Amino acid sequence: MKAPAPVNRHHTEKPEHKQSESLDLLCSTQSIIKAAVKRLGYTEEMYELLKEPLRVITVRIPVRMDDGSIKIFTGYRSQHNDSVGPTKGGVRFHPEVNEEEVKALSIWMSLKCGITNLPYGGGKGGIICDPRNMSFGELERLSRGYVRAISQIVGPTKDIPAPDVYTNSQIMAWMMDEYSRLREFDSPGFITGKPLVLGGSQGRETATARGVTICIEEAVKKKGISLQGARIIVQGFGNAGSFLAKFMYDAGAKVIGISDANGALYDLDGLDIPYLLDRRDSFGTVTNLFSDVITNQELLEKECDILVPAAISNQITAQNADRIKAKIVVEAANGPTTLEATKILDSKEVLLVPDILASAGGVTVSYFEWVQNNQGYYWSEEEVSRKLRKVMVDSFDAIYSMSQSHKVDMRLAAYMVGIRKHAEASHYRGWV
Ligand SMILES: NC(=O)C1=CN([C@@H]2O[C@H](COP(=O)(O)OP(=O)(O)OC[C@H]3O[C@@H](n4cnc5c(N)ncnc54)[C@H](O)[C@@H]3O)[C@@H](O)[C@H]2O)C=CC1
Numbered sequence: 001m002k003a004p005a006p007v008n009r010h011h012t013e014k015p016e017h018k019q020s021e022s023l024d025l026l027c028s029t030q031s032i033i034k035a036a037v038k039r040l041g042y043t044e045e046m047y048e049l050l051k052e053p054l055r056v057i058t059v060r061i062p063v064r065m066d067d068g069s070i071k072i073f074t075g076y077r078s079q080h081n082d083s084v085g086p087t088k089g090g091v092r093f094h095p096e097v098n099e100e101e102v103k104a105l106s107i108w109m110s111l112k113c114g115i116t117n118l119p120y121g122g123g124k125g126g127i128i129c130d131p132r133n134m135s136f137g138e139l140e141r142l143s144r145g146y147v148r149a150i151s152q153i154v155g156p157t158k159d160i161p162a163p164d165v166y167t168n169s170q171i172m173a174w175m176m177d178e179y180s181r182l183r184e185f186d187s188p189g190f191i192t193g194k195p196l197v198l199g200g201s202q203g204r205e206t207a208t209a210r211g212v213t214i215c216i217e218e219a220v221k222k223k224g225i226s227l228q229g230a231r232i233i234v235q236g237f238g239n240a241g242s243f244l245a246k247f248m249y250d251a252g253a254k255v256i257g258i259s260d261a262n263g264a265l266y267d268l269d270g271l272d273i274p275y276l277l278d279r280r281d282s283f284g285t286v287t288n289l290f291s292d293v294i295t296n297q298e299l300l301e302k303e304c305d306i307l308v309p310a311a312i313s314n315q316i317t318a319q320n321a322d323r324i325k326a327k328i329v330v331e332a333a334n335g336p337t338t339l340e341a342t343k344i345l346d347s348k349e350v351l352l353v354p355d356i357l358a359s360a361g362g363v364t365v366s367y368f369e370w371v372q373n374n375q376g377y378y379w380s381e382e383e384v385s386r387k388l389r390k391v392m393v394d395s396f397d398a399i400y401s402m403s404q405s406h407k408v409d410m411r412l413a414a415y416m417v418g419i420r421k422h423a424e425a426s427h428y429r430g431w432v
């Protein structure tokens with residue numbers, strides 16, 4: 001690995017896309033839900049119910065900035081379907097958050113909870129902001145303001161938030177504290193992904209990456225590839241990507257590429273992952289310390305055995321899918337591959353493990369955290385890991401079998417497995 005050389009790279013990369021291709025996450029999701037509902041034999045009314053969230057609110061959050069001015073931020077909370085139980089899903093802080101994306105993300109949460117058989121529907125939230133340019137104090141005031149703004153529709157038996165892009169256990173702690181103050185009792189079950197001392201679960205911090213690792217272990221068996229020595233590329237070096245890179249490195253795989261919002265590092269001999277983990281900042285940025293940096297798009301197209309997009313949406317598109325050389329793509333990120341690109345990868349016989357399966361480890365251990373909060377009795381890391389492994393292996397098997405028996409791609413198979421529980425619960429409740 002090359003020696004670090006400080007360079008200043010403040011731009012955020014954006015991929016180019018074919019004019020005709022739909023990058024609208026909600027539209028694409030709806031078209032797969034339609035196909036899944038049809039294949040499962042549900043009615044058109046069922047599709048009408050499930051294609052949109054039941055509830056979405058937009059909130060305006062005034063925050064006193066450090067210079068004394070007041071800035072008004074816009075945030076969202078979307079609740080897709082609460083027929084099975086309370087809704088559940090993360091909150092992201094990102095400049096590109098928008099209502100359509102939050103709606104799609106909440107639908108994916110329903111699908112993840114359906115796949116893993118958790119007693120939840122899907123929820124998701126987001127605030128348009130750039131936490132990388134905000135102070136600790138400003139972030140705390142924004143987090144508390146968001147909870148005050150959405151407090152009527154969230155709660156341990158209504159809708160339970162969690163971390164997502166650019167949010168972490170500190171932000172969960174502020175949000176939990178604000179909610180507990182509003183309700184005037186301690187409410188650890190209001191939010192998951194908390195620090196351990198505030199009722200967080202062992203293993204939640206690494207849960208998303210653990211879940212992705214289990215999917216990779218299952219996928220390599222299907223493809224007859226040995227994980228030992230396999231070449232792996234991971235896009236994104238935050239919570240999901242950095243721990244995944246570490247788990248792959250520890251398993252004897254060769255992590256030949258990693259990236260963050262600034263760019264990518266690539267080395268055919270394998271990167272020194274423990275060193276990079278040590279140097280990354282709290283936003284998952286490390287490439288700014290190096291001079292020999294390539295773009296995210298260049299990295300995605302490098303030859304490898306396993307490619308793991310673990311950053312943002314719409315990264316593998318009709319524009320670059322033909323040039324993806326991986327044998328297996330495991331989506332740790334939400335929505336990294338477009339519909340058109342999914343078809344191209346499928347035609348190239350790439351085994352694609354879709355986001356709603358691959359990234360479901362996070363919400364699974366969030367559920368374990370909520371259960372522990374409700375019972376006030378806490379489990380060891382071994383117990384959490386064992387339970388997570390069973391959920392992930394069973395989920396992978398169910399989707400792989402669905403894909404084989406219905407001769408559909410893994411994404412459609414995952415939607416079919418994920419939607420059933422919400423469809424049946426909505427039907428029993430007499431909604432449709
Ligand atoms: N944290 C969790 O428990 C879960 C996360 N996910 C998904 O995993 C993905 C990553 O989330 P986290 O690791 O939690 O976020 P994070 O905030 O910890 O890290 C995000 C990473 O993505 C990189 N990034 C941001 N913008 C980028 C861009 N334009 N191009 C390339 N890289 C960029 C950042 O530099 C950072 O390395 C997201 O899609 C998230 O929704 C899914 C399930 C659970």
Ligand SMILES: O=C(O)CCC(=O)C(=O)O
Nearest residue numbers: 089090162164362363366
């Ligand atoms: O941990 C959770 O409850 C939700 C995680 C999340 O937002 C996701 O899986 O996309």
